[in-house]
Amino acid sequence: MDISSILDKKNIILAMxxxxxxxxxxxxxxxxxxxxxxxxxKGYVEDVLKREAEFSTGIGYGIAIPHAKSKYVKTTAIAVGKLAHNIVYDSIDNEPVRILFMIAVPENGNDAHLKILNKLARKFMDENFRKNILAAENEDFMFEALRIF
Structure with a gap:
């Protein structure tokens, strides 16, 4: 699955x-x-919290990928949020989180979210990519940085 096909600038918040x-x-x-x-x-967030209780989605590097398959989701999408303040997240590296990539997948959807998670996780291994998204000051820049993969 192409990440850019499920990402919309309207779902990017850079001043959370x-x-x-x-x-x-x-x-x-x-x-x-x-x-x-x-x-x-509320229903969707409850599903995300339930999923989060199984295993933290804080992958390190100040990044988290909360996600859930949910009956409240109409279509697969990603929302990106850059926090004004770091938050405690129970990440695998025990560091706080600054950027969230939330993935919404319909309950009866296939395992597209697993492909998305895999692509994102691999991309986050690239230090230059992480620096670019952390430095993003507007939605256009964030969108373009994410659209390329």
Whole structure:
């Protein structure tokens, strides 16, 4: 799956004010709701939190990839959030998180999210890529950085 096919500039937030993990999930889910990706913010976030309880999606490098298959998702999409403040996340490297890539997948969807997770995780291994997304100051720059893979 091509990441750019499920990413829309409207689902990029570069000034997230959340200071807690669950608040960040709600902020990104609200973006999904406003852009007709999900039908219910609370229900979707509960599914993300349930998934997060199984194993933290904080992959290190200040990045997390929260995700869930959910009956509240209409279509597969990614929301990107850059936090104004680092948040404690229980990441594998025990470092706080600064950027979230939230993946929404319909409950009856295939395993597209696994392909997306794999592509993202591989891309995040590239130090220059991480620096570019951390330095993104506008949605256009973030979109272009992500669109290339």
């Amino acid at each position: 004010q959340s200071k807690e993990k669950s608040d960040a999930f709600f902020e990104l889910a609200q973006c999904f709701k406003e852009n007709n990706i999900i039908t219910d913010v």
